[in-house]
Amino acid sequence: MINMRRIKVRVRHGYEVMVGKNLLKDCGKYINLTDTRISRIFLVSETNVAPLFLDKTVDSLKRAGYEVVTYIFEAGEQSKNLDEVAKMLGILAENRFTRTDAVVALGGGVTTDMAGFVASIFLRGIKVFQIPTTLLAQVDASVGGKTGVDLKEGKNLVGAFHQPSLVICDCDLLSTLNDTVFSEGMGEVIKYAFISDRKLYEKLKTRLTKTSDKLEDIVARCVELKADVVEKDELDNGLRQTLNFGHTIGHVIECKSNYTVPHGFAVAKGMALISRKSPVYSDLVEMLKLYELPYEDDITADEILDGILNDKKKRGSKITVAIVNEIGKCDLETIEATELTRYL
Ligand SMILES: NC(=O)c1ccc[n+]([C@@H]2O[C@H](COP(=O)([O-])OP(=O)(O)OC[C@H]3O[C@@H](n4cnc5c(N)ncnc54)[C@H](O)[C@@H]3O)[C@@H](O)[C@H]2O)c1
Ligand SMILES: [Zn+2]
Incomplete structure (x- = not known):
């Protein structure tokens, strides 16, 4: 077993945050251990992170038996908006995702906030698993359940509290940060x-x-x-x-x-x-x-x-x-x- 920390967040729907190295390759297995009913995963990432870590993530999810639908948006805060949310909700509906399917966010705070928000409102809420790839997202954005997007009138004006079902902080992912x-x-x-x-x-x-x-x-x-x-x-x-x-x-x-x-x-x-x-x-x-x-x-x-x-x-x-x-x-x-x- 890989050496890692597991930190419990004891809120109403409690969950764990895993912190360690080399965790990404087994993310599918870890997700599976929390809930065996999930069959499909909507994997959200962005244009800077996907070339680095998407293949490894998809491989791991598939190995764990999941069908994976991927969504990649243009990296950056300007993408954290309702248009992207609407596109994602459309894809979830088109692919007939159900309440027992789940969203996985692979990226920095922009990704974890937006994917978490999509999960909070699709079918009045499906599970989200966070795989934060920036230091800020690991220590802050992906833990605590605040999700949301920006309006042109201001940042984070639309959102919901939606706790993740698991957070996987793989510190190896931080070595590529600028x-x-x-x-x-x-x-x-x-x-x-x-x-x-x-x-x-x-x-x-x-x-x-x-x-x-x-x-x-x-x-x-x-x-x-x-x-x-x-x-x-x-x-x-x-x-x-x-x-x-x-x-x-x-x-x-x-x-x-x-x-x-x-x-x-x-x-x-x-x-x-x-x-x-x-x-x-x-x-x-x-x-x-x-x-x-x-x-x-x-x-x-x-x-x-x-x-x-x-x-x-x-x-x-x-x-x-x-x-x-x-x-x-x-x-x-x-x-x-x-x-x-x-x-x-
Ligand atoms: N929900 C919360 O409680 C909470 C708390 C703090 C911040 N936030 C939100 O988080 C966002 C900021 O997060 P952020 O700083 O992670 O922004 P970000 O997601 O935009 O990531 C910053 C940059 O790093 C790149 N990147 C991400 N992972 C990488 C990696 N492993 N290697 C190389 N490049 C990588 C991204 O493409 C981007 O260019 C803001 O939208 C903020 O509102 C939310
Ligand atoms: Zn802050």
Whole structure:
């Protein structure tokens, strides 16, 4: 048996996240172990990932006895929209997929979000299995059950909570990531360390690369930390907001740049900006530098405020911000939006 971690996510429809190496070649077998009724699989991937890993995935699914229908979309956030969703639903219907068939997502967060959403609405919900191929998707997007797509009016405005039936994080798949995409994922990893795990922070001080053996350990720890928060707050009414550390300001930066600043970079800047007056600031900046992440932006306090007041996450004029004053501990503070300037 291959050495791997299995992390349980104890929500209403609980599931496991497998973290290890060389897992892709047996993905069909792992899916089969969770449910023997599935006969057909709708495999969703995109144009950058498919040439790298599609054949291996299809082989494994076929070996496990599945009939496979494949859908490949153009890589990139601009594909995460309702037109793609409609196309996929059409193919599922044309091929007479039933409620006991399933969707498998093979790709980064764009793929796992969109395929998860398709699975959540086809026939009012069929199973989805996530095989995340970016660091960000392994530690964040594929775990927790948030699925959805963008509208031209804004990101992630349409979606559903739909927990996967299994998540397979094969760390070998990360070795082909480009440096920017890898660093972006590290932005989220650093977030977990600062909001909840000082030991993880210590481990990150020795620079990890996309081929490090230690990556497995780090991914597993981040998944555990996310699972813990998701279990306590499945529908995002409270504690889950700690995961938004750096995101309140990060979203404004992303939006202002018209999404030319990548998410992980915007979050890195957002974490640094909201922590400017915190005792952790210099340690945070050191770590962001170590992973080639940015920590400064010329955005003004007024621009941040304007952006936040237009953001879907505001409730009235009060907002909840995640603040870190000690590495490994996060506080949620609900304040008037205008008071945010006291942190900046
Ligand atoms: N559901 C959630 O809880 C949640 C959380 C965080 C982010 N997200 C969503 O995730 C998306 C961002 O995820 P992402 O950064 O993974 O984006 P992505 O899926 O666009 O992947 C980033 C880039 O890496 C490429 N790629 C993917 N895997 C690769 C591999 N193994 N080797 C080489 N290249 C590879 C992709 O083609 C793409 O160009 C956003 O849409 C965001 O809204 C969702
Ligand atoms: Zn994020």
